[in-house]
Amino acid sequence: MPQTKTIKKIVEKIFLNKGLKLKHSKLCAKALINAELVGAPSHGLSRLKMYCERIDKKIINKNPKIKIRKISGSIAHINADNAIGFVAAQLGIDLAIKNAKKNGISLVAIKNSGHYGLSGYYAEQAAKKNLISLCFTNAPPAIAPHGAKKTLFGTNPICFAAPTATKVPFVLDSSVSMINRGKIRVAAKLGKKIQLGVALDKNGNPTTDPKKALQGVQLPIAGFKGSGLAWMVDILSGVFTGGNHGGKVKDPFDDFSGPQNIGHLFIVFKPNLFVKDYLKRIKENIKRIKKLPKLKGVKKIYYPGENKAARFKLNLKKEISIPSNILNEIKMLNKS
Amino acid sequence: MPQTKTIKKIVEKIFLNKGLKLKHSKLCAKALINAELVGAPSHGLSRLKMYCERIDKKIINKNPKIKIRKISGSIAHINADNAIGFVAAQLGIDLAIKNAKKNGISLVAIKNSGHYGLSGYYAEQAAKKNLISLCFTNAPPAIAPHGAKKTLFGTNPICFAAPTATKVPFVLDSSVSMINRGKIRVAAKLGKKIQLGVALDKNGNPTTDPKKALQGVQLPIAGFKGSGLAWMVDILSGVFTGGNHGGKVKDPFDDFSGPQNIGHLFIVFKPNLFVKDYLKRIKENIKRIKKLPKLKGVKKIYYPGENKAARFKLNLKKEISIPSNILNEIKMLNKS
Numbered sequence: 272m273p274q275t276k277t278i279k280k281i282v283e284k285i286f287l288n289k290g291l292k293l294k295h296s297k298l299c300a301k302a303l304i305n306a307e308l309v310g311a312p313s314h315g316l317s318r319l320k321m322y323c324e325r326i327d328k329k330i331i332n333k334n335p336k337i338k339i340r341k342i343s344g345s346i347a348h349i350n351a352d353n354a355i356g357f358v359a360a361q362l363g364i365d366l367a368i369k370n371a372k373k374n375g376i377s378l379v380a381i382k383n384s385g386h387y388g389l390s391g392y393y394a395e396q397a398a399k400k401n402l403i404s405l406c407f408t409n410a411p412p413a414i415a416p417h418g419a420k421k422t423l424f425g426t427n428p429i430c431f432a433a434p435t436a437t438k439v440p441f442v443l444d445s446s447v448s449m450i451n452r453g454k455i456r457v458a459a460k461l462g463k464k465i466q467l468g469v470a471l472d473k474n475g476n477p478t479t480d481p482k483k484a485l486q487g488v489q490l491p492i493a494g495f496k497g498s499g500l501a502w503m504v505d506i507l508s509g510v511f512t513g514g515n516h517g518g519k520v521k522d523p524f525d526d527f528s529g530p531q532n533i534g535h536l537f538i539v540f541k542p543n544l545f546v547k548d549y550l551k552r553i554k555e556n557i558k559r560i561k562k563l564p565k566l567k568g569v570k571k572i573y574y575p576g577e578n579k580a581a582r583f584k585l586n587l588k589k590e591i592s593i594p595s596n597i598l599n600e601i602k603m604l605n606k607s
Numbered sequence: 608m609p610q611t612k613t614i615k616k617i618v619e620k621i622f623l624n625k626g627l628k629l630k631h632s633k634l635c636a637k638a639l640i641n642a643e644l645v646g647a648p649s650h651g652l653s654r655l656k657m658y659c660e661r662i663d664k665k666i667i668n669k670n671p672k673i674k675i676r677k678i679s680g681s682i683a684h685i686n687a688d689n690a691i692g693f694v695a696a697q698l699g700i701d702l703a704i705k706n707a708k709k710n711g712i713s714l715v716a717i718k719n720s721g722h723y724g725l726s727g728y729y730a731e732q733a734a735k736k737n738l739i740s741l742c743f744t745n746a747p748p749a750i751a752p753h754g755a756k757k758t759l760f761g762t763n764p765i766c767f768a769a770p771t772a773t774k775v776p777f778v779l780d781s782s783v784s785m786i787n788r789g790k791i792r793v794a795a796k797l798g799k800k801i802q803l804g805v806a807l808d809k810n811g812n813p814t815t816d817p818k819k820a821l822q823g824v825q826l827p828i829a830g831f832k833g834s835g836l837a838w839m840v841d842i843l844s845g846v847f848t849g850g851n852h853g854g855k856v857k858d859p860f861d862d863f864s865g866p867q868n869i870g871h872l873f874i875v876f877k878p879n880l881f882v883k884d885y886l887k888r889i890k891e892n893i894k895r896i897k898k899l900p901k902l903k904g905v906k907k908i909y910y911p912g913e914n915k916a917a918r919f920k921l922n923l924k925k926e927i928s929i930p931s932n933i934l935n936e937i938k939m940l941n942k943s
Binding site for chain 1: 678679681682684710711712714716718739741751752753754755756757759765767769777779781785811828829831832833835836838839841842843845846847848849852853854874876878880881882885888889891892895896899900901902905907908909910911
């Protein structure tokens with residue numbers, strides 16, 4: 272197995288060879304490797320080949336002319352010109368951080384973007400700059416609206432991050448499906464089964480076959496509640512931003528007929544707008560929750576993001592573990 | 608059964624007799640009656656006696672000196688001086704609407720408030736003024752954090768509203784518990800059972816007895832996801848606003864040892880900040896979803912808020928239906 276640094280350099284080089292700028296290639300490689308290190312391989316190197324294919328087919332713009340429209344000190348709109356999602360989203364969160372630092376709150380909407388990886392990756396960056404953030408993005412159809420038997424909503428995560436009094440921020444990044452679509456994709460790629468109760472096949476029957484699940488319907492959390500949350504995210508990141516919405520976001524793996532035009536929305540604000548002692552308050556909040564009596568078998572209560580940060584720290588020191596078929600894909604891409 | 612107008616007048620008079628200003632009495636009565644009409648009696652007249660008791664015990668301030676601190680054109684902080692939640696929240700959403708109309712986005716935080724009824728009631732008001740809104744409030748302990756066997760989070764709703772091209776806005780008001788606590792209270796009051804799988808008793812065993820459920824733990828939607836969402840709401844509406852948090856919000860029905868100091872947070876923005884044709888887009892979005900093939904037995908796909916609005920319209924024309932024990936409470940309060 273290769274070293275993290277080595278594989279990151281290879282991924283950078285692959286993007287560079289595909290025609291992306293050096294800065295953009297580094298940024299994409301960093302985001303993909305981060306997903307591996309935090310334990311979300313579904314959003315990591317298993318997507319590299321897909322990104323490269325979309326660049327080859329010119330439906331990801333390798334040399335985008337990204338336009339930023341400043342609406343006020345707090346509000347900006349980015350037309351990403353079909354840039355790879357990582358580049359568009361990084362620009363967006365950087366701007367949202369800058370504007371929030373200056374004006375207390377910022378709202379940055381992005382249209383004509385693509386899949387940007389993990390929402391938590393961007394929210395965490397804001398938290399590490401001592402800001403609270405909400406990030407929304409839509410995704411290709413995966414979940415059926417409540418009452419429908421056809422998918423339309425993406426797994427549309429709700430993502431929230433807040434600084435804590437430690438180096439590890441609170442980062443909630445929760446898709447509104449029972450499991451995320453990437454996990455089903457990885458299972459399909461590795462020939463593994465998925466658990467029962469998270470998806471139906473195209474005929475509406477429960478299935479543990481990830482391939483059948485991908486053709487069928489994923490189940491939302493809590494029925495109409497999860498469906499409603501997915502709809503909210505579609506409005507915020509699609510209808511509102513100028514991105515595609517209502518089931519029109521193309522599946523990046525299966526549909527090469529054009530760009531995705533995904534929308535993203537970042538809402539960022541300073542944690543000490545209303546209280547002087549935010550860090551003391553969040554520390555006390557987490558302390559109270561952590562010291563609650565625990566269920567049998569539970570040793571510790573974790574806040575969202577804590578586990579991912581621990582995995583990141585641990586994985587950074589180790590050789591990176593990549594399934595052989597994905598390693599082969601990377602080798603092929605590096606040769607071509 | 609009484610007419611809606613009659614009962615509203617009686618409730619106004621009860622609040623007035625308790626010492627609230629006429630304007631505040633009207634506002635509280637309107638919010639309580641609205642909950643009845645939209646079919647959420649758990650947040651309606653079944654709470655009247657509780658509010659009155661808290662006013663009598665001076666832990667709801669009948670004559671609050673509410674302070675508004677303007678931080679910027681977009682940002683304001685309200686210290687509600689332990690006003691009844693309806694009064695504090697109405698002031699907050701009015702200010703948030705005004706600031707969003709003027710500056711595109713607004714953020715209003717409220718501390719030292721109390722239970723304000725339905726989040727959707729306030730979010731809907733913003734939507735009817737052609738604004739998008741997110742509303743957060745925390746609540747007394749009801750849900751155990753993931754891994755804990757003691758309740759700490761409230762049912763902490765996630766509430767979002769957006770204008771549609773019709774008179775009926777999209778209003779999602781979704782508690783992160785399997786069912787809302789008010790429904791359990793109403794069941795307890797009426798001597799009815801609750802369904803299995805929504806709550807545990809104090810020993811951690813599943814129960815259908817609402818009284819045992821109130822002493823025990825409510826279950827969050829989707830395990831750690833629902834728990835994480837509840838934690839997010841506690842940070843946004845408690846830690847961030849200066850309100851109580853981390854399980855310190857008192858139960859308004861059971862704990863008369865002091866004010867609740869609940870926090871609320873309103874984020875409101877104009878829907879046409881980034882697109883010129885928002886109404887056309889949301890109309891198209893809803894249309895696409897409504898015309899999906901339906902599951903067997905489903906005649907129509909509804910967007911969140913649509914059912915409530917239909918119930919409101921229907922109920923407005925009818926006599927109001929109030930359980931006899933609650934009607935008796937109102938009669939007693941009206942005499943005293």
